[in-house]
Amino acid sequence: MNITLINPPHTAIGSRIPKEHLPPLGLLSVGGPLIDAGFTVRLIDAEFGPLPLTEIARQVQLLETKVVMIGHSGSSTAHPTVVELCRLLKLAMPHLTIVYGGVHPTYHWDEILRECAHVDIVVRGEGEETALRLMHSLASGADLSLTNGIAFRKDGDAVATPPAAMIRDLDAYRIGWELVELTRYSYWGGKRAVVVQFSRGCPYLCSYCGQRGFWTQWRHRDPVKLARELAWLHRKHGVELINFADELPTGSRKAWKEFLEALIAERVPLLLVGSTRASDIVRDRDILHLYKRAGVIRFLLGIESYDDETIRRIRKGASTSEDQRAIRLLRAHGIISMATYVVGFNEESDRDYWKSYRHLLHYDPDQVQLLYATPHRWTPFYATVLDREVLQYDLRRWDYKHQVLSARGVPSWRVFLWFKTIEVLMQARPKVLARMLFHHDADYRHAMRWYTRIGRRVWFHEVLEFLFSVRPLRIGPTLRQFMGETLVEREYALAKRRASERSRSTLTPVP
Structure with a gap:
């Protein structure tokens, strides 16, 4: 067949x-x-x-x-x-x-x-x-x-x-790498690249996450087998960069440490990028040198909000002090920190956006990515915003980079202005420019320049798009009217x- x-x-x-x-x-x-x-x-x-x-x-x-x-x-x-x-x-x-x-x-x-x-x-x-x-x-x-x-x-x-x-054994089914010509794929400024998963799922209960329940439970691959596969990808296909698609690759300190050590033993010059939690970086402060030796060049950290009450309400399970400490630890080991920050969990005021900017300045991440809160029907967050107005009918633009939900008292154009202004002010800071130009690590400088170049392109694209093609509705239906009631009872997709x-x-x- x-x-x-x-x-x-x-x-x-x-x-x-x-x-x-x-x-x-x-x-x-x-x-x-x-x-x-x-x-x-x-x-x-x-x-x-x-x-x-x-x-x-x-x-x-x-x-x-x-x-x-x-x-x-x-x-x-x-x-x-x-x-x-x-x-x-x-x-x-x-x-x-x-x-x-x-x-x-x-x-x-x-x-x-x-x-x-x-x-x-x-x-x-x-x-x-x-x-x-x-x-x-x-x-x-x-x-x-x-x-x-x-x-x-x-x-x-x-x-x-x-x-x-x-699936309990994530190594039971292999990835069909032969289905693609790996020479066609690149990332990070032209480096040959692939996406892999060390783990699936996440044990934390973030109410807005659309992935956690899909995987149902956190599991990981055999650390040594994965290290061997990545080494094979480099030696056989010239792969230079590994992008981890995991929600939480570092979920088990023991398994992650075993993977790092196995990859170091393979002696392959790979760069690793992915996402994790600030708490895991703080937990692993004594083995961050292994992160660097294995090739970790950047980790994305979900900062999400300046407000501890908001963090508690969305069940992030984090603290602002821990987030800042993780960024400093990564920098001390030559690893880039990217902070994601989400606008729209609440109906923020202009003052809230100003506080968000001051909060990010205090954190001092190397890179920043602002996102809009985007409700998925199967998440607990969806039920908390059912009565907010929907400003974007086109589901293709429910991509975290377009405003979906209204903010009462702040028109969408002003939310967008805050959003784009914070982005450019954060990335144009003298500290960031100095790291991009003078950091002692060439891989670090390359990563900073690449992200700045791509970010500039996306920034102008989004501004022009907002002005001339996809401006949000002024008055829209409520989320309940537009999408329907919650599907949170379906959140866990797999039988444990x-x-x-x-x-x-x-x-x-x-x-």
């Missing part, structure tokens, strides 16, 4: 860095097990170009595809594009089976099957084992209701099977118990 995996083009400016793309890890993770099971698998990465949707459909036809599997890391923002692509695919190949997976379809499976007639099956939760079982069922004509972790139509109704069991311990239950119809 011929299977084509499709990474659809994304409209967000953050995914459109000129001449730089990262491989679609989720599709590669699904593709590897399918290849090993004997299926013929190909991948179309439509981010290159980006490819027009009509050209994607043409290529699928040429490959004589029986099943298309579509997924994207920008799940919700890519959804409108996926819907249109599915329409074109079915128009060209009416008998094609279309399978749709990712975070957004995992939680919105019923409305997708109800509203998108061209989508046949939805994979819910992590896809390696579920996709493999599903393809075997399709190839043999077996009853789909026996495959856990999917949703489909039965007698015209959208139904879901029980949640798939969480092992497959052998599960009892078969009946299909779940749409309520």
